[in-house]
Amino acid sequence: MMEAKRDLIHKLQQDILLWQGYKAASNSACGKIGLGTIEDVFPDGVFPKRAIHEFITVIPEHAAASDGFIAGLLAALMQDGAACVWVSTSRRLFPAALSAFNVAPERIIFIDVKTEREALWITEEALKCEGLAAVVAELNEISLVESRRLQLAVEGSGVTGFILRKDGRKTASTVAAARWQISPMPSVTEEGLPGLGFPRWQVDLLKVRNGNPGSFIMEWAGDRFEEIEYNRKSTTLPEREDLKFG
Numbered sequence: 117m118m119e120a121k122r123d124l125i126h127k128l129q130q131d132i133l134l135w136q137g138y139k140a141a142s143n144s145a146c147g148k149i150g151l152g153t154i155e156d157v158f159p160d161g162v163f164p165k166r167a168i169h170e171f172i173t174v175i176p177e178h179a180a181a182s183d184g185f186i187a188g189l190l191a192a193l194m195q196d197g198a199a200c201v202w203v204s205t206s207r208r209l210f211p212a213a214l215s216a217f218n219v220a221p222e223r224i225i226f227i228d229v230k231t232e233r234e235a236l237w238i239t240e241e242a243l244k245c246e247g248l249a250a251v252v253a254e255l256n257e258i259s260l261v262e263s264r265r266l267q268l269a270v271e272g273s274g275v276t277g278f279i280l281r282k283d284g285r286k287t288a289s290t291v292a293a294a295r296w297q298i299s300p301m302p303s304v305t306e307e308g309l310p311g312l313g314f315p316r317w318q319v320d321l322l323k324v325r326n327g328n329p330g331s332f333i334m335e336w337a338g339d340r341f342e343e344i345e346y347n348r349k350s351t352t353l354p355e356r357e358d359l360k361f362g
Contacts, residue, residue: 149192152343157321157328158294165193167293168266168277170258172322174297179282181300183209184315186278187217188336190250193276194223198249201225201242203235206282207254216315218339232256243269243277250276256283263290295323301333314338 148155148163155163171186173179190200202209202224211221227242229235232255239253243266258266258279270277279292297320303313319332333344 149189150341151334152341154319154321154330154332154334154343157324157330159326164293165276166270166274168263168270168279168291170263170290170292170295171278171280172295172297173280173282177300178298179208179280181298181317182280182296184217184336185296185298185317185319185334186252186280187214187219188341189278190214190224190252191218193249194219196249197223198247199223199225200250200252201227201238201245201248202252203227203229203238203242204254205229205232205235217336236262239277239279240265240269243275244273245275246273248273248275250278252278252280254280254282256281258288258290260289260291263292267291292323293325294321294327296320297322304335314342316344 151163155161158164171182173182194200200223204226205228207226207228211224211226214221214224227238229238235253235255236258239251239255242248242251258281263279266277266279269275279290281288299318299320301316301318303316305311305313314335314337316333316335319334321329321331323329335342335344
């Protein structure tokens with residue numbers, strides 16, 4: 117009886133994913149992108165590429181850490197030579213810094229505009245371009261309806277969308293497949309060597325559609341992500357007034 121219930125629940129979860137526009141691919145067709153245990157928390161253990169991912173920033177340090185983490189994701193998504201569009205009204209990313217994450221800056225099309233309305237329109241149109249690997253958009257706010265339009269765009273093109281919410285203190289409900297918060301952590305240097313170590317982050321998955329949120333410590337080990345620690349107990353994160361979302 118319990119097995120029948122589990123099968124029924126699994127079937128309902130898969131149906132809900134399809135209704136929400138998430139078309140899961142097999143591991144062999146989609147492939148891993150090198151996130152280790154993080155990928156296991158997604159449905160079928162596959163990082164959703166044909167989806168919108170939302171990154172929440174509360175302080176400037178979160179934005180800088182998110183830029184680096186997203187760059188690592190782009191390194192995996194752009195391996196076939198595809199380009200990426202990066203849209204912003206107040207970009208602070210230094211393009212040459214992307215090379216530290218194995219991303220060629222010349223393959224990123226930066227579009228800097230004056231208003232959020234322009235940024236949102238360009239993001240939607242870019243997400244419809246099948247030749248792109250990903251689109252990154254820095255936005256202060258995005259509504260449920262607007263996020264649904266972006267999701268419909270990626271369903272048709274297969275492009276991955278990253279929405280970098282620059283003011284995460286503003287509550288909002290979206291259809292994002294995952295909601296991330298990336299916080300910087302002190303790097304660890306090699307014994308006996310001067311300077312700084314590899315970039316390291318506290319990666320909190322606050323929401324995973326039909327998956328299991330969790331907390332991770334990840335490091336960019338020169339050419340790939342390396343998992344340092346995974347804490348499943350942190351799936352229930354302490355509630356904060358500036359991090360309440362629908």
